[in-house]
Amino acid sequence: MAKKVFEIEMKVRDYECDTQGIVNNANYLHYTEVTRHEFMESLGVSFYECHEAGIDPVVARADLHYKTSLKGSDLFLSSLMVEKKGAKLIFHQTIRRKTDNAVCCNAHIEVAILVNGKLSRGDYFDEKMKDYL
Amino acid sequence: MAKKVFEIEMKVRDYECDTQGIVNNANYLHYTEVTRHEFMESLGVSFYECHEAGIDPVVARADLHYKTSLKGSDLFLSSLMVEKKGAKLIFHQTIRRKTDNAVCCNAHIEVAILVNGKLSRGDYFDEKMKDYL
Amino acid sequence: MAKKVFEIEMKVRDYECDTQGIVNNANYLHYTEVTRHEFMESLGVSFYECHEAGIDPVVARADLHYKTSLKGSDLFLSSLMVEKKGAKLIFHQTIRRKTDNAVCCNAHIEVAILVNGKLSRGDYFDEKMKDYL
Amino acid sequence: MAKKVFEIEMKVRDYECDTQGIVNNANYLHYTEVTRHEFMESLGVSFYECHEAGIDPVVARADLHYKTSLKGSDLFLSSLMVEKKGAKLIFHQTIRRKTDNAVCCNAHIEVAILVNGKLSRGDYFDEKMKDYL
Numbered sequence: 001m002a003k004k005v006f007e008i009e010m011k012v013r014d015y016e017c018d019t020q021g022i023v024n025n026a027n028y029l030h031y032t033e034v035t036r037h038e039f040m041e042s043l044g045v046s047f048y049e050c051h052e053a054g055i056d057p058v059v060a061r062a063d064l065h066y067k068t069s070l071k072g073s074d075l076f077l078s079s080l081m082v083e084k085k086g087a088k089l090i091f092h093q094t095i096r097r098k099t100d101n102a103v104c105c106n107a108h109i110e111v112a113i114l115v116n117g118k119l120s121r122g123d124y125f126d127e128k129m130k131d132y133l
Numbered sequence: 134m135a136k137k138v139f140e141i142e143m144k145v146r147d148y149e150c151d152t153q154g155i156v157n158n159a160n161y162l163h164y165t166e167v168t169r170h171e172f173m174e175s176l177g178v179s180f181y182e183c184h185e186a187g188i189d190p191v192v193a194r195a196d197l198h199y200k201t202s203l204k205g206s207d208l209f210l211s212s213l214m215v216e217k218k219g220a221k222l223i224f225h226q227t228i229r230r231k232t233d234n235a236v237c238c239n240a241h242i243e244v245a246i247l248v249n250g251k252l253s254r255g256d257y258f259d260e261k262m263k264d265y266l
Numbered sequence: 267m268a269k270k271v272f273e274i275e276m277k278v279r280d281y282e283c284d285t286q287g288i289v290n291n292a293n294y295l296h297y298t299e300v301t302r303h304e305f306m307e308s309l310g311v312s313f314y315e316c317h318e319a320g321i322d323p324v325v326a327r328a329d330l331h332y333k334t335s336l337k338g339s340d341l342f343l344s345s346l347m348v349e350k351k352g353a354k355l356i357f358h359q360t361i362r363r364k365t366d367n368a369v370c371c372n373a374h375i376e377v378a379i380l381v382n383g384k385l386s387r388g389d390y391f392d393e394k395m396k397d398y399l
Numbered sequence: 400m401a402k403k404v405f406e407i408e409m410k411v412r413d414y415e416c417d418t419q420g421i422v423n424n425a426n427y428l429h430y431t432e433v434t435r436h437e438f439m440e441s442l443g444v445s446f447y448e449c450h451e452a453g454i455d456p457v458v459a460r461a462d463l464h465y466k467t468s469l470k471g472s473d474l475f476l477s478s479l480m481v482e483k484k485g486a487k488l489i490f491h492q493t494i495r496r497k498t499d500n501a502v503c504c505n506a507h508i509e510v511a512i513l514v515n516g517k518l519s520r521g522d523y524f525d526e527k528m529k530d531y532l
Contacts, residue, residue, distance in 0.1 A: 013300050014313050015159065017152045019205055019450055021314075024148045025458040026432070029425035034279050041339065047280050048287075048338035051418055059424040063462040072152055072314035073307065146433050147446050152317055154447075158325040159295035166292070167412050174472065180413050181420075181471035184285055192291040196329040205447035206440065281423045285416045285471055292414065338418055 004132045006039045007079035009098065014072040022069035028105045029062060032093045035078040036109070043128040054116045055124060060088060061110040068102040070095075076104060082132050087122035088112055137265045139172045140212035142231065147205040155202035161238045162195060165226045168211040169242070176261040187249045188257060193221060194243040201235040203228075209237060215265050220255035221245055270398045272305045273345035275364065280338040288335035294371045295328060298359045301344040302375070309394040320382045321390060326354065327376040334368040336361075342370060348398050353388035354378055403531045405438045406478035408497065413471040421468035427504045428461060431492045434477040435508070442527040453515040454523060459487060460509040467501040469494075475503060481531050486521035487511055 010031060018024040036057075037047045050056065070076060075098035083090045093107040113120045126133065143164060151157040169190075170180045183189065203209060208231035216223045226240040246253045259266065276297060284290040302323075303313045316322065336342060341364035349356050359373040379386045392399065409430060417423040435456075436446045449455065469475060474497035482489050492506040512519045525532065 013296065014303050015151050015157045015296055015299055018148050019150045019152070019154050019447065020455050020457070021152050021317075022457075025461060026148065026425045026428035029428060030279065030281055033281055033423075033425070037280055037339070046339060048418065051287075056419050058419070058421075058468070059465055061462075061464050062424060063460075065460050066458055069457070073303070073312060146429065147436055148429055148432055152314065153322050153324070154450075155324075157299075158328060159292045159299070162292035162295060163412065163414055166290075166414055170413050170472070179472060181285065184420075189286050191286070191288075191335070192332055194329075194331050195291060196327075198327050199325055202324070206436070206445060281417050281425065283418045284414050285418070285420050287418050290414045 003081045003083075005079050005081055006035075006042065006132065007077055008035055008038050010034070010076055010078055012070050012072055012074045012076070017072050022071055025064070025066060028064055028066070028095060028107065031078055031095060032062075032080075032091070032107050032109055035080055035093060036091060036111075039080055039082075040125075043125075045125065045128055056114040057089070057111045058114055059109060060112045061108075063108040065106045066104070067106070068097060068104045070097060070104050075099070082129060084122070084126070084133055085110075087119065089122065089125070136214045136216075138212050138214055139168075139175065139265065140210055141168055141171050143167070143209055143211055145203050145205055145207045145209070150205050155204055158197070158199060161197055161199070161228060161240065164211055164228060165195075165213075165224070165240050165242060168213055168226060169224060169244075172213055172215075173258075176258075178258065178261055189247040190222070190244045191247055192242060193245045194241075196241040198239045199237070200239070201230060201237045203230060203237050208232070215262060217255070217259070217266060218243075220252065222255065222258070269347045269349075271345050271347055272301075272308065272398065273343055274301055274304050276300070276342055276344055278336050278338055278340045278342070283338050288337055291330070291332060294330055294332070294361060294373065297344055297361060298328075298346075298357070298373050298375060301346055301359060302357060302377075305346055305348075306391075309391075311391065311394055322380040323355070323377045324380055325375060326378045327374075329374040331372045332370070333372070334363060334370045336363060336370050341365070348395060350388070350392070350399055351376075353385065355388065355391070402480045402482075404478050404480055405434075405441065405531065406476055407434055407437050409433070409475055409477055411469050411471055411473045411475070416471050421470055424463070424465060427463055427465070427494060427506065430477055430494060431461075431479075431490070431506050431508055434479055434492060435490060435510075438479055438481075439524075442524075444524065444527055455513040455516075456488070456510045457513055458508060459511045460507075462507040464505045465503070466505070467496060467503045469496060469503050474498070481528060483521070483525070483532055484509075486518065488521065488524070
């Protein structure tokens with residue numbers, strides 16, 4: 001059974017490119033974060049309100065494979081699938097250039113959920129994410 | 134009578150340069166912020182502890198004049214002088230390339246002090262800064 | 267006679283906020299840059315292609331007045347008007363929070379045009395921008 | 400036989416922290432990049448001059464394990480060891496908080512070397528790095 005995919009369209013900002021004329025590798029982590037936060041927001045969860053309530057998703061591992069480089073003003077599609085693994089949420093994320101669907105980056109992101117600064121069982125978002133798990 | 138000057142040495146990080154091969158203009162605001170925070174720290178004031186205590190310096194105005202562009206790995210000197218003007222702290226900041234002392238950026242930064250989210254009389258740091266005012 | 271205004275809608279990315287929970291001041295420079303580049307693109311001018319062709323707009327001065335702070339996930343409207351002043355382009359830019367139209371930042375940005383690294387007469391974009399000048 | 404280690408001391412800049420009050424995950428990629436570039440510079444190789452000469456190291460994979468979070472103004476030690484694996488350079492990088500030596504991030508970074516935009520055999524830096532390989 002296919003997993004449900006969440007996807008947004010984004011566009012490279014020129015300041016995200018470095019001297020090599022391509023998007024600096026660290027910005028792909030930003031793109032994947034924006035995508036996760038938009039995903040959460042689509043489920044009615046605000047990252048900011050979570051933080052105010054003492055619930056902080058934190059990245060425990062980020063494994064990024066870089067394929068094709070994005071350049072200034074490129075449009076791209078950023079998608080994710082999510083699964084539970086113990087107390088962690090595992091996000092499988094892909095960034096593809098819009099013009100030709102070339103994969104730019106595949107990312108495996110593990111997120112732990114802190115509640116009041118302590119590691120939680122991670123079930124805080126289960127009900128909200130049920131269509132995707 | 135000459136004002137006392139605070140100065141630190143910094144170095145351009147390559148990711149701070151954009152496609153044009155020069156430091157992106159927004160990073161000069163970062164440099165000036167780092168310099169102010171190091172200045173505060175030299176006076177025994179931690180930006181982080183201030184925030185925890187409900188005291189938040191916020192930039193009300195930033196006026197930057199860009200002269201010579203910094204490039205990747207350039208060393209530079211970042212200096213400041215400070216004065217009080219009503220409830221605001223006014224920082225006169227200069228960034229110079231180390232090799233030839235060329236002025237890269239002159240900045241006039243106005244900082245207001247919020248205490249528990251409200252504008253204060255701004256005298257919170259007066260005693261600490263007395264050698265510089 | 268009213269000037270023609272260019273405007274885009276943007277959204278705060280959570281990583282653009284700092285420990286104070288508000289958008290870090292340097293990111294407003296990024297927002298204004300994105301807006302200018304989108305403006306240029308709407309006129310058929312690509313920042314990236316310009317650079318490849320040896321034409322580099324560079325910021326000579328940026329004067330930002332900060333009013334209301336943006337927070338994580340806030341939607342905002344970023345607008346600009348442009349005029350010529352000698353060899354420079356002067357951009358009058360405003361960032362307003364979408365929910366209540368509160369002004370967050372007013373920016374006065376002066377841009378010089380380098381052609382093959384040398385200051386030009388700045389008329390390179392006049393024809394393209396004629397509806398806005 | 401123990402590998403030779405390269406290490407620098409760095410300090411968290413407050414703007415690198417996000418709303419959670421801790422260094423945003425993407426900045427660890429910046430820290431590891433700065434460390435690799437300082438390493439190269441210690442060997443007499445300038446990232447900027449390499450780019451001008453058509454030689455561009457690009458990150459092919461970055462796998463980061465986040466342990467302890469850094470906060471504003473924290474001092475940390477960023478170290479690396481390097482090995483060759485086929486045409487790639489593999490960097491084993493560690494970031495430790497200075498006060499207590501707590502590991503903040505372990506990173507495995509794979510770098511490919513492009514020469515004039517094409518993947519090279521990766522032996523460009525072998526001679527320079529011989530003490531570390």
